[in-house]
Amino acid sequence: MKRDLFSGSLACLAPLAGYSDAPLRLIAAECGADFAFTGLVSADGLVRGGAGSAALMGRLAGEAPLGVQIFGAAPDHLGRAAAIAAGSGADFIDLNFGCPVKKVIRRNGGVSIMRDLDLMERIVRAVVASVDLPVTAKIRSGWSDEERNFIEAGRLLESCGAAAVTLHPRPRSQGFSGSAHWEDIAALRAELAIPVIANGDIRTLADHAEVTRLTGCAIAMIGRGALGNPWIFREIKDAARGRPPRETGIDERLDTIERHLALMVDFFGEDRGVREMRKFYRWYLRSFDDIRKYRAALVIAPRARDVAALVAAMREELRGNGRSEAQEAS
Numbered sequence: 001m002k003r004d005l006f007s008g009s010l011a012c013l014a015p016l017a018g019y020s021d022a023p024l025r026l027i028a029a030e031c032g033a034d035f036a037f038t039g040l041v042s043a044d045g046l047v048r049g050g051a052g053s054a055a056l057m058g059r060l061a062g063e064a065p066l067g068v069q070i071f072g073a074a075p076d077h078l079g080r081a082a083a084i085a086a087g088s089g090a091d092f093i094d095l096n097f098g099c100p101v102k103k104v105i106r107r108n109g110g111v112s113i114m115r116d117l118d119l120m121e122r123i124v125r126a127v128v129a130s131v132d133l134p135v136t137a138k139i140r141s142g143w144s145d146e147e148r149n150f151i152e153a154g155r156l157l158e159s160c161g162a163a164a165v166t167l168h169p170r171p172r173s174q175g176f177s178g179s180a181h182w183e184d185i186a187a188l189r190a191e192l193a194i195p196v197i198a199n200g201d202i203r204t205l206a207d208h209a210e211v212t213r214l215t216g217c218a219i220a221m222i223g224r225g226a227l228g229n230p231w232i233f234r235e236i237k238d239a240a241r242g243r244p245p246r247e248t249g250i251d252e253r254l255d256t257i258e259r260h261l262a263l264m265v266d267f268f269g270e271d272r273g274v275r276e277m278r279k280f281y282r283w284y285l286r287s288f289d290d291i292r293k294y295r296a297a298l299v300i301a302p303r304a305r306d307v308a309a310l311v312a313a314m315r316e317e318l319r320g321n322g323r324s325e326a327q328e329a330s
């Protein structure tokens, strides 16, 4: 029962703090993502009863199975936080051992735990003992090029009862720059019996085919590649079923912006929903040179109806420029 969630899955939406809230997760699910994650949720915050931390676990009907990703450094807090997340309806618990952000490292959380595998062991055991849900973990290659211990960490996670491990194959010192080292994922997969989820720089169907070929991993985790392009999940599913790729038409893109905004407003309320949506426009409009000028207006539009008017104007302009529905902009 513990591993059912992961068998047969092809692709999931990555934990993306500030982005992978319920609206994006629902859109990803509608495009074919098999499961998704919250962004980082502080275990200490959950245990303290912080409303902000609890709100990060909010969901919309129709989402795919959800992993609540918790971080912290105190095993008992992580165990208690996992139980709280389970009580709020999480489908599985994901442990963050990869975050390189200073605020998290300063509290000895995230990737700093890769430097203390004894602590990692105590955390995983505490969490596995406290919930009756699958427990997964997300790791990096290590702290630095000199401290690349993902194989040791992966073996430890497996022996402590983790149901799957995601590897973002960059050491902390590399941040998000340079290329992801997919060969590290292949090496980890060769070591473990539990599923290894491949992550890092999977932006296109061709990237997905290549990472799958190189690593043999059945499941890919997609982060930035899904921003403004949730259809990557549909492409992966279609390819796996031997179906020809479907183009994403301009109208479908603009419809998705409208739907995403409507979900944001539904989930956060209009003021916050409109504000939080602003960071998505550059991703959705990335490849539309002829309407780039609308971005500046979109990110200051105060109300949902102002955004709707701008989307209508973009539609008109694109049609006027002779773009047909089926044409892809990129």
Ligand SMILES: Cc1cc2nc3c(=O)[nH]c(=O)nc-3n(C[C@H](O)[C@H](O)[C@H](O)COP(=O)(O)O)c2cc1C
Pocket: 014, 015, 016, 017, 018, 019, 038, 039, 040, 069, 096, 098, 099, 138, 168, 176, 199, 200, 201, 202, 221, 222, 223, 224, 225
């Ligand atoms: C804006 C942003 C927020 C992120 N937030 C989280 C997070 O909360 N938890 C986490 O494990 N990783 C987080 N990540 C890392 C991603 O999950 C992923 O590992 C990384 O971006 C590499 O995958 P990608 O190339 O598909 O984006 C974040 C990345 C970005 C760009």
